[in-house]
Amino acid sequence: MKTIKYNVAKVFTNEIKNIQKVVKNNHYSMNGNFTKKCQDWIEKNLKVKSSILTNSCTAALEMIAILMNLKKGDEIIMPSYTFVSTANAFVLRGAKPVLVDIEESTLNIDENKIEAAITKKTKAVIVIHYGGISCDLDKVRKITKKHKILLIEDAAHAILSTYKNKPLGSFGDLSTISFHETKNIHCGEGGALLINNPKYIKRSKILRDKGTNRDEFNRNIVKKYSWVDIGSSFGMSEISAAFLYAQLLYSKKITSMRLKIWNYYYKTLKDLKNEKITLPYIPKYSKHNGHIFYIIIRNRDGLLKYLNKNKINCTFHYVPLHQSIAGKKFCKFGKLNKTEILSKSIIRFPIVLDHKILNFKTITKIKNHINKYFQVEENI
Ligand SMILES: Cc1ncc(COP(=O)(O)O)c(C=O)c1O
Structure with a gap:
């Protein structure tokens, strides 16, 4: 018997054809036609108000930490059983991850242990949906509403999974997904920020674009673009978006x-x-x-x-x-x-x-x- 590898990233349909279209159109950097098509697909199929393609799920988590305007010592509750990026994105902004135990049936955060971890410094609860299996979002939402803190879904694993028939990623004020080659739908390295609370939409476009208002310039809202906020190069290249769009359709x-x-x-x-x-x-x-x-x-x-x-x-x-x-x-x-x-x-x-x-x-x-x-x- 040949070795059965743990994961083999695959090309299924029009990934290569789409990349050829990028070459023909001669637009390779972020925010081109394929980026827009992917974002439209995500918004429609994952039922989120707005989405931004990023170069990884890690980048999307880092954007969330900036959007939250965290101060040194602010606390974010999350499971200890998660990938480093869930925590690292917040540590980069001076916040402290507060780690909670998981429960054994799903390996997700133990919803019954969240409330005991809340302090005056708590700003958000982040859940992950391990292996695409949802945590009990009603229970978590009840707690975040009561304490007036944000619910964030790190839905890296969870594209097209649902909770009570509603797509994961559509529950958090802010959520993320991953398109890394180890994920169900991939483009090598990639991710998306999903925004359900409209107050974050405008600033997220600035953060993605190195802290500039280039998006408004491209839409003829301002005459010149310049540095208006902090930010970084969080966007996805059009080559990756072209590959990703074929995967999303399939x-x-x-x-x-x-x-x-x-x-x-x-x-x-x-x-x-x-x-x-x-x-x-x-x-x-x-x-x-x-x-x-x-x-x-x-x-x-x-x-x-x-x-x-x-x-x-x-x-x-x-x-x-x-x-x-x-x-x-x-x-x-x-x-x-x-x-x-x-x-x-x-x-x-x-x-x-x-x-x-x-x-x-x-x-x-x-x-x-x-x-x-x-x-x-x-x-x-
Ligand atoms: C729960 C979780 N969050 C975030 C990430 C990071 O994803 P990416 O590699 O797209 O940055 C991973 C990676 O596997 C993950 O498992």
């Missing part, structure tokens, strides 16, 4: 292909007669996008090694922020027991959209490998 098909594989895994591994393994849980309010298939198993490392030795590229995931060098320095946190246990227990499985590589038969083979591992382990 995104519903891509999602259904991922879900097919996710469901094969679920059906097959459900039959494993091993009480040590827990499969993902999908709450009733969530429709997910098949971004990650994982299992939870104590003493994970032996099985992880065994699967990789047998050419199945399974992998772990985040090092909890509070256990990282920078997290210890920049964040505030108490005991985060579940995060520590679960982060040591997760195994993520390959999702490759190539029927020859990953299908019901190969997934059954993967299950047989897991069974074999347990038989060997029992006999030791």
Whole structure:
């Protein structure tokens, strides 16, 4: 058997043709036709008021931290089990991430632990939707409304997932998604800022454009453009936007292909007669996008090694922020027991959209490998 890679970024339809159109039009930098098409698609399909393509989800998070006008010592509540960018964007502006534990059924922030972390300095709660499976947004929104703080969704994993049939990304005052090549829909490196609170729309265009009002100049609102605010080069090149637009138009098909594989895994591994393994849980309010298939198993490392030795590229995931060098320095946190246990227990499985590589038969083979591992382990 050939190695089954964890992820293979793919080209599906008109990505190359679209890039050829960019070359023909001779407009390569940000904010061209494909950027506008992508933003229109996002606003319509993710039901958000406004969107801005960025060069990464990290860049979109950094824009949010600027839009919030944070002061040194302001606090932002988030799970410890997330990618570094969720926290780093706010640390860059002098704020302090306050890390909360996750709950075991979804690996999302434990909504019941948020309120105890709120202080006078709290400015926002950021949730992530791990593997595209939604956290309980009604519960979180109730808390952020009560304390008059912002709700931010880092929906890096969650394009086309929903909570109570409404797209993720459309709940936060501000939200982000990622189009990194490891994500369902990609353009190599890329992301988007999603804006649901209209008061942020005008300034976000200035921040993206190095702190200038070039957007107003392009729309003939001002005669010259100049430096009007802080900002950076957060936008996406037209070449990437052209690639991305083809993926967005094909995104519903891509999602259904991922879900097919996710469901094969679920059906097959459900039959494993091993009480040590827990499969993902999908709450009733969530429709997910098949971004990650994982299992939870104590003493994970032996099985992880065994699967990789047998050419199945399974992998772990985040090092909890509070256990990282920078997290210890920049964040505030108490005991985060579940995060520590679960982060040591997760195994993520390959999702490759190539029927020859990953299908019901190969997934059954993967299950047989897991069974074999347990038989060997029992006999030791
Ligand atoms: C939850 C989360 N937020 C943000 C990011 C950063 O995304 P990007 O690589 O597009 O900056 C990631 C990356 O995987 C992520 O998992």
